[in-house]
Amino acid sequence: MESRLLLASVLVLQCWASIERTGTFRSTLNNHGHDITSTVNSRHTKPKFSLRKRHQRVHRSKNLAMSSISLATSIALLSASIGQKVNADVAGLVKCSENPAFAKRKNKEMKSLEKALAKYEAGSPSYEEISSRIERTKARFDKYGRSSLLCGPDGLPHLIVAPEFAGHAGEFLIPAIAFLYINGWIGWVGRSYLRWNKMNSGKPQDGEIVLNVDKVRELMLSGGAWPVQAVNELFRGDLVAKDEDITTSAR
Incomplete structure (x- = not known):
């Protein structure tokens, strides 16, 4: 959270610096405005319009800087609140092996299954099925207990999706x-098969119904590098269809 606040502070300072530069530029224009205006009036009116445009750019720059400050402040507050929320949530969780509610839930499920097991004769199909469920339940709880999963007050494991929490x-x-x-x-x-079939088949519909297994196998093996292939096609301009190839209805 400290790094987020530091980054936001740097952004705010940079924005203030841009405002100071904008203010300096505007004060310079104001100081020399009278001389420039009188010179412009003595010649023609076009530079006056140019000066007005420069003033408009100054206003836009100042508004942009103020918007940047607002955005940086919002990011800082949002990051801080999210960080506090995530820390608060994780602070309420403990390892499942050390969670009393988790142990209580395990004992409750095991006792329920053992009680159901006692109703059937040993060796019967129902007895064997419940015995198998007991073994699976015990293995599941033991696996949760040995893992790094965190459990809450309900005794259930909770997944941590925040990337900053190692493990x-x-x-x-x-x-x-x-x-x-x-x-x-x-x-x-x-996608690759459909494009290949369209370019190399006289009847693309037939190639979609009866697949060319050899070609599909070849594409399956080479498709593992699809992120690299996608980037290459993006740079070549082949990743998406061109506008002239897209059929549009009359308007």
């Missing part, structure tokens, strides 16, 4: 990146 990247950040990468891979391969 919790595996709860959201890494799975989210993997999800985006895999979905991008699938979409890129499909």
Whole structure:
């Protein structure tokens, strides 16, 4: 939070410096305004219009600087409030292995399953099914207890999505990146196949119904580098269709 406030302070100081420069420029114009105006009137009126435009630019610069100060202040306050909120939320969580509510929930579920198990004869299908559920439940709670997951007063694990908290990247950040990468891979391969089929097939519709398995396999293997390929196409201008290739209805 201190780094956010420091950054916002630097932004505010820079904005104030720009205002000071703007004010100095405007005072210079005011000091020499009378002489410039009399010189302009003695010749022609076009420079007077130019001077007016310069004054308008000064006003716009000052307004922009004031807007920058407001934005920097808002960012500082928002960052501070978000940081305090995240810290407050995490402060209310403890490791599941040290959370009394987590242990209580585990004991409650285990006792409930053991009570249900006692109603059936050993070796029966229901007995075996409940025994399997007991083993899975125990393994799940043990896994949560050994991990870095944090539990709240409800005894349930809570995922930490804030990137500044080390040791919790595996709860959201890494799975989210993997999800985006895999979905991008699938979409890129499909897009590449459709483009290839359109350029190399006399009847593109047939190639979409009956896939060319060899080509699909080739694109699947090369599609792992889809982020690099996408950037290359972006720089070449091939990533999106040109405006003239887009069909538009009459207006």
